[in-house]
Amino acid sequence: MTLNFPTAFILILGGLILPFFSGSLRKLCLIFIPVIAFVHLLILPTGLHGELQFIGYTLSSVRVDKLSQIFGYVFLIAAFLNAIYAWHSDDVLQQSATFVYAGSAIGAVFAGDLITLFIFWELTAISSVILIWARRTDRAYKSGMRYLITHILSGMLLLIGAIFYSKSQGSIEFTSMSLDQPGVILIFIAFGVKSAFPLLHNWLHDAYPESTEIGTVALSVFSTKLGIYALARGFAGTEILIFIGAVMATFPIFYAVIENDLRRVLTYSLNNQLGFMVVGIGIGTELAINGAVAHAFAHILYKSLLFMSMGAVLFRVGTVNGSDLGGLYKSMPWTAFFCIIGAASISAFPLFSGFVAKSLIMSAALYQDHVLVWLVLLFASAGVFHHAGIKIPFFAFFAHDSGFRCKEAPLNMLIAMSIAATICVGIGCFPNLFYMLLPYPVSYEPYTSSHVLSQLQLLVFSALAFAFLMRTGVYPPELKSVNLDSDWLYRVFLKNLTLKFQQHIFQLYDQACHKLKGGFWGLCKKIHRHHQPTGLLARNWPTSNMVLWVALMLASYLIIYFLQFAV
Amino acid sequence: MLERIKGILIMIKKKYWLDKKENITKIYIGLWTLGILLILGDFVIHRHEDYKTAEMFGFYGAYGFVGCVILVLVAKVLRKIVMRNEDYYDT
Numbered sequence: 001m002t003l004n005f006p007t008a009f010i011l012i013l014g015g016l017i018l019p020f021f022s023g024s025l026r027k028l029c030l031i032f033i034p035v036i037a038f039v040h041l042l043i044l045p046t047g048l049h050g051e052l053q054f055i056g057y058t059l060s061s062v063r064v065d066k067l068s069q070i071f072g073y074v075f076l077i078a079a080f081l082n083a084i085y086a087w088h089s090d091d092v093l094q095q096s097a098t099f100v101y102a103g104s105a106i107g108a109v110f111a112g113d114l115i116t117l118f119i120f121w122e123l124t125a126i127s128s129v130i131l132i133w134a135r136r137t138d139r140a141y142k143s144g145m146r147y148l149i150t151h152i153l154s155g156m157l158l159l160i161g162a163i164f165y166s167k168s169q170g171s172i173e174f175t176s177m178s179l180d181q182p183g184v185i186l187i188f189i190a191f192g193v194k195s196a197f198p199l200l201h202n203w204l205h206d207a208y209p210e211s212t213e214i215g216t217v218a219l220s221v222f223s224t225k226l227g228i229y230a231l232a233r234g235f236a237g238t239e240i241l242i243f244i245g246a247v248m249a250t251f252p253i254f255y256a257v258i259e260n261d262l263r264r265v266l267t268y269s270l271n272n273q274l275g276f277m278v279v280g281i282g283i284g285t286e287l288a289i290n291g292a293v294a295h296a297f298a299h300i301l302y303k304s305l306l307f308m309s310m311g312a313v314l315f316r317v318g319t320v321n322g323s324d325l326g327g328l329y330k331s332m333p334w335t336a337f338f339c340i341i342g343a344a345s346i347s348a349f350p351l352f353s354g355f356v357a358k359s360l361i362m363s364a365a366l367y368q369d370h371v372l373v374w375l376v377l378l379f380a381s382a383g384v385f386h387h388a389g390i391k392i393p394f395f396a397f398f399a400h401d402s403g404f405r406c407k408e409a410p411l412n413m414l415i416a417m418s419i420a421a422t423i424c425v426g427i428g429c430f431p432n433l434f435y436m437l438l439p440y441p442v443s444y445e446p447y448t449s450s451h452v453l454s455q456l457q458l459l460v461f462s463a464l465a466f467a468f469l470m471r472t473g474v475y476p477p478e479l480k481s482v483n484l485d486s487d488w489l490y491r492v493f494l495k496n497l498t499l500k501f502q503q504h505i506f507q508l509y510d511q512a513c514h515k516l517k518g519g520f521w522g523l524c525k526k527i528h529r530h531h532q533p534t535g536l537l538a539r540n541w542p543t544s545n546m547v548l549w550v551a552l553m554l555a556s557y558l559i560i561y562f563l564q565f566a567v
Numbered sequence: 568m569l570e571r572i573k574g575i576l577i578m579i580k581k582k583y584w585l586d587k588k589e590n591i592t593k594i595y596i597g598l599w600t601l602g603i604l605l606i607l608g609d610f611v612i613h614r615h616e617d618y619k620t621a622e623m624f625g626f627y628g629a630y631g632f633v634g635c636v637i638l639v640l641v642a643k644v645l646r647k648i649v650m651r652n653e654d655y656y657d658t
Contacts, residue, residue, distance in 0.1 A: 139657075257642035258650065330583060366617040374618060382631045383638050398585065403571050450614035453605065457627035460602045465635035467595055476643050482656065484649040491656055 003040065004049035006062050006110055007072065008120065010037040011079065011103030015127075018096045026095075027087060033099060034080040037106075041072050048112050057172040060112030066439040067293065071109045071229045073437070074297045075102060078221040078304055081420055085308055086214045087412035097130035098218045105222035109229050113172045114162035114187075117230070121158055121194075124223055125151030131215035132207050140210040146487070147207035151223075154193035161186030177234045188235060194227030195278060196271050198247045202487040204271060205255075209263040209320075213311030216263055220270060220307045225296050228277045232292055237284025245282055246376045249275025253383035255485065260478050262320045262392055263310050266303070269346065269388035272380055273299050279377065280361040283368055286440040291360030294438055298345065298353035298427055305342035305420040306392060309335050312409035312417075313396055320396070322478035327401030335409045336397040338417040345424040347389035348381060350455060353427035356434065356446045363444070382462040389459075390466050395478060602628065 014033035021029055046069075050061035079102035086095050104123035111117040125148060132144035164183025166172045177184045189200070196204045208219050235241060249272050256268035273295070280292030312335045313328060314320045329336040341352070348354035358381065365374040408414070427434045435442040469475040530537045537545065584590055606625045616622045 253638060254642045254645050255649075257639055258646040329585075363617070371618055378630060379634045379638075382634045386635045386638060401586070405571075448615075449612045450616065453608050453612055454614055454616075454621070454627045457602075457605045457608075457625075458631040460598065460605055461628040461631035462635045464598055464602050465632045465639070467598060469636065469639050471595065474643075475639060476646055479650070480653045481650045482653060483646070484651060484655075 004044065004062060006050060006107050007037050007041045007044065007076075008103040008107030008110070010040055011099045011106065012123075013103075015096045015099030015101075015103060018099065019092045026092065030083040030087060030095060031080075034076055034083055034102075037103075038073075038076045038080070041069070041076060054115065057113070057115070057166065059115055059172070061107075061116050062110050063112030063174075064110065066437075067229070067233060068110050070293055070297060070437050070439065071225065072106055074300050075106050075109065075222065075225075077423070078102070078218075078300050081304060081308075081416045082214070082218050082221075084412055084419070085217055085311070085416035088410045089214055091134060091212075091214075094131060094134045094212060094214050097127050097134070098214070101127035101131065101218060101222060105226050108226050111174060114158070114165065114174050115172055117174050118155060118159050118162060121190075121226075122152065122155040124226060125155060128219055128223060131219055132211045134215055135210055135212050137210075143207045143210040146491075147203045150193060150203040154190045157186045157193070158190035161188075161190060174233060176236065179235070179238060179240070188238075191227050191230045191234065192244075194223055195231055195274055196224055196227070196248070197244055197278075198251060199486050201248075201252075201271055202485050205264055205267045205485060206487050208267045208270075209261050213314045217304055217307045217311055220266070220303050221300050224270065224274055225300055228274060228281070228292065228296050231278065231281050232289060236281055236289055238282060241278050241282025242370060242373055243282075245275045245278030245280075246373050247275070248272065248278055249377055249380035250383070253380060253387055255483060256383075256387035256391070258476055258483060260322050260480060262322055262325070262396055263307065263314070265322075265387060265392060266306055266310060269384055270299075270303055272384055273303070273346070275380065276358060276361050276377060279373060280364060283361075283364050283370065285364055285368065287360055287367065287442075287444065288364035290435070290438040290440050290442055291357065291362075291364050294357040294360055294434065295354075297434075297437070298357040298424070301420050301427075302342045302345035302353060302424050305338060305417055305424060306346065306388070308413060308417050308420065309339035309342060310392070310396065312413050315413070316406040316409060317404050321480065322391075322395035323480050325396045325402055325404070326399040327397070328404060328406075329397040330401075331404065331406045332397070332408050334414050335417070336393065338414075338421045339393050339397065341421040341424055343389040343393050345428070347385035347459060348455065349428075349459060350447070350452045351425065351428045353424045353434075355428055355455065356431035357427070359446045359451065360442075360444060378458070382458055385459050385462045386466055390463060394466075 011033060014029065014037075018026060018029055018033075044062070044064050046064045048060040048063050052059050052061070079099065082098050082102070083095070086098065089095065101124060104120045104127055108117055108120035108124065111120060129144045129148045129151075132140055132147055134140075161183045162172065164181070165177070165187065168181055168183060177187065179185055179188055193200045193203075204224065208216050211219055231241065252268040252271040252275075256265045256272070259265045259268060277292040277295050277299070280288045280295065282288075310320050312332065313325065316332065317325065317328070319325070345352040345354045348358045362374060362377055362381075365377060409417075431446055435444070466475070529535055532538060606628050609624050614622055620626065
């Protein structure tokens with residue numbers, strides 16, 4: 001039997017059989033399924049596998065090369081960490097959905113053609129929405145519904161685009177494309193939805209923070225990075241991505257500063273980090289693509305770590321609103337410690353993963369003379385430290401003491417966080433080992449004295465700005481609120497428009513009914529006038545009536561007869 | 568709720584190092600000292616930059632500080648425009 005089947009099947013099948021086990025057997029499966037999948041991925045030889053014919057096209061369900069491999073590895077590491085993080089939970093629905101979700105994301109990454117990509121693309125949408133609904137609240141249900149509609153639409157765009165593309169190209173292979181035909185533009189938008197491009201982004205901030213403490217960790221890993229992978233595969237070097245990425249890297253950080261729900265703050269910084277990757281893909285040089293991929297890899301781990309720490313807070317305290325929290329370092333010192341490691345990594349402190357990954361993109365931007373983009377990214381780097389690096393740990397674990405005294409996070413959560421934290425530091429300390437995984441050969445040295453010094457200056461002065469604004473009282477306080485984003489357009493504006501339209505339609509319908517009714521009664525009245533007991537046609541005996549009609553008929557016959565001669 | 572009251576009681580009883588205001592000030596001053604030392608580092612290490620303007624003395628410190636202040640000030644204006652009640656979408 002050949003082992004060259006998609007690794008995705010192991011996870012999806014594992015996820016589907018998980019509910020049939022219980023107790024410690026299920027817990028064992030939780031750990032072993034990702035491990036088996038990882039081993040399978042390691043022994044999968046590079047090249048195209050699992051080819052089959054479908055309506056005249058050749059599909060290849062497994063394409064193993066360096067780009068797909070690195071995404072596969074990090075997705076599996078994340079799935080493994082998720083399994084440990086969810087160890088304490090008895091909610092098999094979430095555990096099962098996480099495996100199916102991770103499996104379908106991996107399936108999509110290894111897809112060699114657009115049809116296979118589409119199938120796994122939709123499967124990620126369906127399996128991930130279960131994680132949102134698993135919160136089992138009305139808000140989560142509605143938010144999940146909006147999320148599902150957006151993602152199914154993205155899949156539909158991908159399918160329609162693929163059909164157009166295959167007609168014009170005669171091939172369905174998922175490879176580098178250029179934005180000069182309608183089919184490709186549709187595919188580009190589909191990828192854009194998944195990667196949370198500006199104005200297509202709101203599902204991310206709407207749905208992720210509504211999920212459970214376990215669900216959000218899994219959600220933060222797969223969908224968006226699948227979008228990034230797809231862009232790297234299909235649209236490397238597409239110049240418009242540089243502009244899109246720069247906007248993505250900046251605008252969410254303004255929202256992050258004023259957002260109260262700390263997990264939502266993390267989704268804004270997630271969006272901002274995706275911006276860096278999109279810029280890297282847009283630049284398209286080997287260094288830039290390496291940077292985007294390295295950043296995606298590092299990002300998955302430190303973002304998981306940050307979401308895990310906030311998940312632990314949610315699990316123990318029951319809220320992650322900045323306005324309610326504070327002083328938790330006293331009750332949850334280890335969680336606070338791991339959160340700070342995640343924060344240092346996302347902020348790209350030297351010796352942490354963000355530093356060695358983000359530098360590649362920044363340098364690539366300068367090598368291609370994108371000075372303005374570089375300045376924007378530098379601002380975004382300072383901003384991400386400001387809101388994710390400082391704000392998250394500060395408001396959750398320090399700031400004023402909220403009086404919450406709870407237990408430290410469960411052991412399994414701490415273990416998952418410690419592994420993620422170790423990898424974050426490991427990548428930061430041994431960049432050359434990490435660079436070996438990247439798609440192209442790397443000759444880049446992140447630890448030069450000027451680079452380390454400049455980065456430390458940037459970060460320390462961003463921290464000083466935060467401290468200065470805090471002490472002078474300029475910093476906006478955490479308030480219970482919602483901030484309108486582009487979702488306002490469909491949640492309020494379009495909704496009201498639809499309701500108004502509906503109202504008009506109903507009014508028109510009522511008027512039409514009224515008129516018809518009036519007409520009908522008018523007709524009835526007319527008939528009644530002539531046929532009522534005293535009416536013209538009811539006054540005589542039926543025989544007399546009949547004579548009248550016969551006379552009329554003969555008269556008309558006569559007229560027609562004469563007309564015949566007249567013509 | 569009971570847990571929280573208990574917590575507040577413990578809080579009054581047990582004082583941590585960070586609970587004292589003067590210690591916070593110490594950290595604040597320490598951070599400024601660190602910042603100034605790092606800027607002075609420009610005299611020791613000549614930073615080689617691909618973007619020449621960035622070689623200017625104190626470029627990154629100024630960029631980080633001013634950038635973040637602008638970020639917060641703009642965010643405050645943004646808040647005036649986009650902030651709504653918590654149950655805005657539910658009503």
